[in-house]
Amino acid sequence: xxxxxxxxxxxxxxxxxxxxxxxxxxxxxxxxxxxxxxxxxxxxxxxxxxxxxxxxxxxxxxxxxxxxxxxxxxxxxxxxxxxxxxxxxxxxxxxxxxxxxxxxxxxxxxxxxxxxxxxxxxxxxxxxxxxxxxxxxxxxxxxxxxxxxx
Numbered sequence: 001x002x003x004x005x006x007x008x009x010x011x012x013x014x015x016x017x018x019x020x021x022x023x024x025x026x027x028x029x030x031x032x033x034x035x036x037x038x039x040x041x042x043x044x045x046x047x048x049x050x051x052x053x054x055x056x057x058x059x060x061x062x063x064x065x066x067x068x069x070x071x072x073x074x075x076x077x078x079x080x081x082x083x084x085x086x087x088x089x090x091x092x093x094x095x096x097x098x099x100x101x102x103x104x105x106x107x108x109x110x111x112x113x114x115x116x117x118x119x120x121x122x123x124x125x126x127x128x129x130x131x132x133x134x135x136x137x138x139x140x141x142x143x144x145x146x147x148x149x150x
Contacts (some may be wrong), residue, residue, distance in 0.1 A: 028085065031124050034053060034123075034124040036087070036124065038053045042081055043077045058127060079099040080096055082095075089119075090107075090120075091118055093117070096112075096113045115130075116138070
């Protein structure tokens with residue numbers, strides 16, 4: 001009887017450990033929070049901070065044009081509004097409205113911005129931005145291993 005009880009306890013305990021080891025799946029609430037954080041950073045011109053929400057392999061693609069165009073000095077986002085958010089597993093798309101201008105102009109522009117997010121563990125990262133003042137084109141697909149030119 002002790003052996004059976006011991007086996008049951010070991011099985012239950014290992015199940016608990018396996019549950020703890022798995023990262024929690026990302027959810028829509030976490031996505032909305034990450035998107036809101038990104039928009040606030042852009043609104044308050046913390047573009048280098050906003051870059052931390054971009055997928056690590058895309059960060060340089062995001063930051064390089066910002067540095068070259070001095071966007072941290074010239075870009076002014078006056079207002080933003082989240083229009084829609086759709087998640088499908090570990091991929092999501094968020095539609096935002098941005099009202100902005102770029103100095104020295106004071107003429108405002110209103111753009112619909114589509115931000116593509118990807119969950120990695122329980123954290124959402126930006127992988128593409130379409131529209132608006134800060135774009136990040138979709139990454140070109142990497143060739144499959146062993147695929148080469150004919």
